[in-house]
Amino acid sequence: MNDLGIIIIGIVILCLMGFGMRGFFTNPDVPLALRVGVGAIGGGILALVVRGIKARLSKHKIENPKEVEK
Numbered sequence: 928m929n930d931l932g933i934i935i936i937g938i939v940i941l942c943l944m945g946f947g948m949r950g951f952f953t954n955p956d957v958p959l960a961l962r963v964g965v966g967a968i969g970g971g972i973l974a975l976v977v978r979g980i981k982a983r984l985s986k987h988k989i990e991n992p993k994e995v996e997k
Contacts, residue, residue, distance in 0.1 A: 930981075948965070948969075
């Protein structure tokens with residue numbers, strides 16, 4: 928279930944990035960190579976952020992607090 932949440936968060940972030948950079952990507956004066964490069968860099972950064980969130984959640988899931996003996 929955590930994977931589904933991470934996927935949804937990634938899609939939402941990607942949509943917000945695309946909406947925010949809509950003017951840049953639709954501008955005919957900007958070369959296509961630059962638009963593709965910026966999109967690839969943005970996608971890579973998004974992948975790193977999602978991967979970091981997933982690693983942190985899995986680390987939190989693995990580390991269970993030890994019970995205190997009385």
